[in-house]
Amino acid sequence: MVARSLRAERGPLRRIGTAGVWLLVAFNVGVLGWLLVAALREHTAIFRDPWGLDSLGQFGNFVRAWSDSDFGRAAGNTALVAVGASVVVVLISAPASYALAKTRTRLSGMMAVLFAVGIGIPTQVIVIPLFALMQDAGLVNSLTGLFVLYVALSVPFTVFLLTGFFGSLPDEVEEAAAIDGAGAVRTFAQIVLPLARNGLLTAFLLNLVGLWNETFVALVFVQDSAKQTLALSLLGFLQTQQYSGADYGALFAGVAILVVPMLLLYLWLGRRIIEGMTVGAVK
């Protein structure tokens, strides 16, 4: 009853607030919609009337971006490296997180803190030694090198996230498995991992989103245009436009190629992504 009367409360402040919220929502949706529309319009039309709708239906924009500007190859590179690294980092981090969450010693606590500190180290602080390291290993300007870096740099966050997940799993099932005589490795692979698949999937998704959009590491470690990721292609495309004349239609088609896969993923698994990304702050 009271809750209902609270809900019905309508001050002028609240009305302004509600209007403001919907304005923000309209803005976000508008920017996204505009991007998708512009990707299908002719360059001159966008330039003449950026907010109009004429000349819609220029699928040639996508063809030009995909083949002439190499977004196609970059999309392949990005998908390969981002998906591969996200899978591998989860495979490496899962046993470690399990060990940290379930071994209740002072040492495991200290290790958990050590990994957490890594989240606070920005990449630009360690990028110079990393570059020297990768150069010595002959892994600069190679997709393999990028893959290795993506896996390694995603370890602290993934371990941190998964330690929380494993910590929240009940011990009883494992105890039952132990009594039934299952070995520890088998218990982990056949009992614990399936139980934790929600957490593993979330960790995979968050890494995938992060690595798909990653730019800084790629910018430093990849120069060859054949090995570029999508974010680099977009930057490179901006550059060619300065010399050979702007083509906004194809530019926004390129942007769309970068954004639409994430948009679809978000429409499909948005709740999981949102909750996974915010869960750390809410304990």
Next chain:
Amino acid sequence: MAGKAVAAGTGARQRPSSVDSPRWGAALRRPGRAALSPGARNPLDRRRRRLFWPFLAPALALYVVFFVGPALASLWISFHRWDGVGEMEPRGLENYRILFDDSSFLGAFANTMTILVLVGATTFALSFALTMVLRDMRGRRFVRAVLFFPHIVAPVVLSVLWGFLFRSPEGLVNSAWRAVSGADGPNWLGDHLFAVIVLGLVWVNTGFYTTVIMAGVDRIPPDLYEDCALAGATGWQRFRHVTLPLSWEVVATAAVLWTISSLKIFEFVYAFGGTTNDMPPLDVWNSALFVYGTTFGGRSPQYQYGYASASAVVTLAAVTVLVVLLRRLMRRETVQF
């Protein structure tokens, strides 16, 4: 008022902990509880302990090679002059001395702090306001999803879009400006680029922090608000005495999270340079761009590894101090509910 409301709600609800909600804090606090754990010496624990190192080793090896080693190496390199190819030449604290006379570093450092404080304060104020409005609004899930969306789009893309809005004369902002005032608007990207960047960062981050704060506020039992209504509390009193104290822990964690991630901001600023090789104008650099600009970035890279390392060390040290201060400052007695 707060005390009364809190007392009324004490023990009212025990939140069920689902498998899906990890407790990061718990993971870190575990050692303290170890002694109390009754099953500490059962066979399961013994077996787990044997697996500790084999399970941990791969991740730990990667972490040591790619984080711990490089972090220490950065500190070491910062005491040298090095171009990455020749021999390292020791120069003591010289890099640091030059750094504090270098107006481009001081500018980048000031910009980093401006982003940290100004964008942070604006984002948190906005996020709280949005949370209060969204609390009992229809369609809140949809609104939350839309506001959160920029967080999963590549910062490069957001930067390109944001820049397009502020182009003159054809950008949306100046189109609106002309429609309202009849005159041409300012040259945003030329004359007010840093303001445009600050505003853009608020836009990008508000959705994320709104979601975080909302999740904290949602944990507050609704009966406390009913008590408020019965006691005739105003909206402000409700916010001041119930919402804020009870979501304080979440806000404090979010503030640390923001401090860390504000230091990592790179792409959103960088893409305003427009290309893979060109840096944006010097007066909008933050310290991440400074490191890149003095080493690999630009048309003729500088490769000042020692100098850049010193700047990275200074920034990280400053922010570490800030995080510690922030945690001190925001520490409150935890309100049980």
